[in-house]
Amino acid sequence: MSNLEGLIDPGSPLYERRKGVYPKAVDGFFRRLKWAAMAVTLTIYYVTPWLRWDRGPYAPDQAVLVDLAHRRFYMFAIEIWPHEFYYVAGLLVMAGIGLFLVTSAVGRAWCGYACPQTVWTDLFQHVERAIDGDRNAQIRLAHSPWGLEKIAKRVAKHAIWIIIGALTGGAWIFYFADAPTLMRHFMAGDAPFVAYSTVAILTATTYIFGGLMREQVCIYMCPWPRIQTAMLDEKSLVVTYKDWRGEPRTHGVKKAADEGLKTGDCIDCTQCVQVCPTGIDIREGPQIGCITCALCIDACDKVMAQIGRPRGLIDYCTLDDAAIEKAGGTPKPVLKTLFRPRTLAYLSIWSAIGLAMLFSLGARTRLDLSVQQDRNPIYVQLSDGSIRNNYTIKVRNMEARPRKVVLKVSGLSDARMWTQDGGRASASDEVEVTVDPDSVLKVRLFVAAPSKGPERQPFEISAQAAGTNEKGDSDTTQFERPEHEEDEE
């Protein structure tokens, strides 16, 4: 061990041990907001897989389900097939733009309130406080020698953390299978291996990231603060220490005033530093470690109330407003800060994507046809002189019942078609195929047409449920013919 200690010499200027962070409990408006955010996000996370949604006999009745085996994604009334994955892509783009929107309006609100790392860290810290006590007790315990009490407390704390971690990992797998069934199998020990390994990995990561590493994840591992800093501008709300009001920091205000010294509002009580979950001093200015959880605002507001000064020595404030306030002006109303061209632009892009997706969801058909022309051979000369092209078509029946589908050709005169099963004897101007419920049928379609005609002729193949006038689907493809030789003679 001593050699290892040498390698990572604690005195080395290159490396440093982690400084303990023992955030103090605090109460206030933002703390309550954080409670609320935590309650909402955790509830969504744990409850969602247990919501039921009736989809009839052929489909699962779980409201939100990622069915990897059958490659379906269910979200309430919406069912997404792999070829409709653009909806998921669209949701991800919306999530991205939503993050831009939130960041440009209210800074790192995601980090402070909604990020899983923040939510679980917060949860773990509450557990810690319940067992070890608040900040001072925690520090005392950390430095006290190992004894029965310390061991008991440590074991209890880590055990509860691991249980929370396991519950976290445990909830995750329910998104990927029928939750009640999986729960039964999981408990009985005959769930698939991947379920157990997922729970094990997520338990470990939750415990390590949320319990052991906490602010280290935010400061050293997460790329998001770096990107976010680039997205903030001087009109974004950030947690700001109003140094023009606070400085010079003064311990004994009365005494200093008596002595005729200049006094600031900050009494250097370090409450703001003690409550900070990332252990930074916001009075040093905006910094990457600040997740804008605003707990320091709550802490300082309390102090200001006690010393009879107006609240908001530390407050949400834009850089622009900070400059205005410093110069003695009145800052812009918050609404104006929130709704400005940049946020409105994000908002309109965001809602345009959302509306477009809703619209296309409403307009999509549950019968889908895609046609792919065989390229090898491009065409085949038949003995009667006509030309045959081959196509591979996929008919997707996205309804939970078997359906007969009629395929037709349009825009190609005298075309005859047949499938491999029927053979040429069944050549006709339409073909009927049966598609199983909720599945894709792949058929090779042979289309023959007279050799007279353009060398490359676009035409359309359409699919419609037999005997209905439901909206079907169609796909445009090409008919290719050899170069014409008959002009030779």
Added chain:
Amino acid sequence: MVENKRIDEPTGTQTVGHEWDGIEELNTPLPRWWLLTFYACILWAIGYVIFFPAIPMLHGATKGITGWSSHGQLEASMNAEAKRRAPITAAIAATPIEQLLANDKLKQAAIEGGRAAFKVHCVQCHGSGATGSKGYPNLNDDDWLWGGDIATIHYTITHGVRNPDHNETRFSQMPAFAGVLTPAEISSVVSFVRTISGQQQPNAASARGATLFAANCSQCHGPEGKGGRQFGAPNLTDAIWLYGGDRATITQTVMKSRFGVMPRWNNRLDPVTIKMLAAYVHSLGGGEAAPSAPAANVKP
């Protein structure tokens, strides 16, 4: 450079002493866990080198004490795949070729297997799309020299065409008419052939050719020139030509005759692969339904 180290005022952090264009690097310490993770990675790498093939040598790489290798893994998965396919391979072996297409699952498996085998053994002559080329039949169309039902295709693949060493091979030979008919007569026959295939209008020459055709060609090609699969004699009235339907090519064919060969595969491929090839060729779009009796043409 060391002597240039100093404390940066605004941050209170020591600089590393480098300076580029007035920009100095702060010596911000790494967290210790990061360093430990780095060391753990080094340990992991050392372990990796010990356990797995890692260091390239002149021939291959160091073995690694676990004995794992990607070649070994490939072999294992190939074996596993063969094992997985064993039941279906056995089923194909046990199914008579005439009934192979009746079972949908066997049919699909046979077509896919045939597709793979075709890419290895047949594309050299018939092309990757099985479209053939001059002298090599297009297997996609509906014109067959020897027959297009699966059993006949299977026979052709098994025994090949004109294999001198093999009794059951398909065999026929068109005589070369260069010394038998005069050039003028050959020209008339060509005119007749081009008439029955709709490539030119009947005229005096083709009328003369008709008589000559009846006397010399109809034994194999049939009285109407519709060909005879028993002899692998092509249908001369359709739009498909193995060597070409223009005057010059037909003249050449009549004068010197043609002699296409195809290897027999029963001495090179296993019966299951041959069955699968037949299923694949049959699936290309020209496959015919089984006739009443499979046409078997053997060397007389």
